[in-house]
């Protein structure tokens with residue numbers, strides 16, 4: 001062989017590899033076979049192929065499915081993609097009848113259908129795992145609706161809350177994520193099959209039949225759009241990104257809370273690792289990874305948005321780039337939800353440390369101001385400045401405002417010198433938390449009320 005021939009052969013091989021998607025779209029084999037069986041049934045019902053031909057095709061496709069399921073199928077880039085691989089195997093198995101399966105269809109609507117089936121199936125799977133996580137968080141919440149912890153803004157102590165209430169904040173986030181997956185499922189539940197290459201087909205097909213057979217709500221409305229857009233996949237990538245963002249926020253808190261500075265929680269040993277050099281270390285690797293993996297999921301979303309932004313109608317090969325990021329994001333959220341759910345299920349909570357943390361930072365200072373507004377009829381801004389003086393006094397004494405005696409409080413400024421002793425009950429941390437009874441507020445009473453709302457939701461359908 002001359003050098004030129006070698007170069008040519010090498011180039012051909014590189015190009016085949018470059019063009020092929022089989023090494024990743026083999027992931028869609030089950031959806032491809034399901035789609036082809038539905039398509040063949042419709043062709044038979046419409047008299048485009050015979051019932052006998054359809055049955056041969058179906059048997060052949062099921063054999064291929066079994067081969068792939070059992071790992072007895074060789075994927076080879078000479079087939080380019082999963083659609084070609086299955087079609088050629090079908091022809092090899094059942095002969096010329098196999099060549100009829102592609103009547104009134106193109107790989108363009110075939111891939112759009114397979115991928116949409118994949119996206120829809122995984123939308124439901126991920127949605128349901130979110131509900132499991134919420135139910136674990138609700139369980140924690142119901143055990144800790146009276147466990148005081150410092151509520152923060154700007155990561156600074158703000159007002160006393162309870163740990164159950166804090167968990168309910170995440171329940172609310174993950175429930176919205178659930179709803180987002182649900183909305184996307186409904187929006188995208190339309191069948192592209194029968195769109196053919198871009199313009200529909202002259203064959204007398206019935207798209208409602210294939211749509212029904214594949215479990216979609218109805219056929220899509222425009223063939224050209226159906227083979228070319230991938231917004232259904234972007235919906236999934238966006239929904240996964242938001243869910244990962246919420247997972248990352250909870251992970252960040254777990255990392256903070258398990259530090260010596262907080263010590264609010266301990267994670268089960270299996271979710272922490274030691275350092276190779278510092279023998280005393282217990283590192284929160286798992287929540288760190290959950291936080292870190294959020295980055296790749298955002299990358300997949302931006303990646304596909306960028307692939308799609310300049311595409312003229314209709315199908316373009318660029319869209320072959322839609323799959324790997326989606327597979328990766330699905331896998332990442334799937335495993336992240338499994339792991340986070342278990343981290344939370346096994347989490348050890350330290351209420352005593354949370355309580356200790358409540359005693360610094362004057363969490364009940366707002367309650368003193370509110371007391372003066374309600375009981376002394378002072379405008380809030382005035383009460384605010386008087387409270388500042390009480391805080392200064394507490395700092396001077398090295399105490400928290402909730403620990404001041406009535407004499408100490410009275411001596412903090414002229415305006416407080418005759419204040420009634422009952423004010424101390426307002427400065428009590430637990431009373432402060434329990435005073436916030438507004439709907440969705442932190443009091444134990446409101447927390448228990450909302451726990452019921454989530455519980456009902458968890459047990460619905």
Ligand code: ARG
Pocket residue numbers: 021025081107108111315317319320
């Ligand atoms: N492997 C291709 C993809 O994933 C399948 C569709 C190819 N269609 C075509 N006309 N080249 O997008």
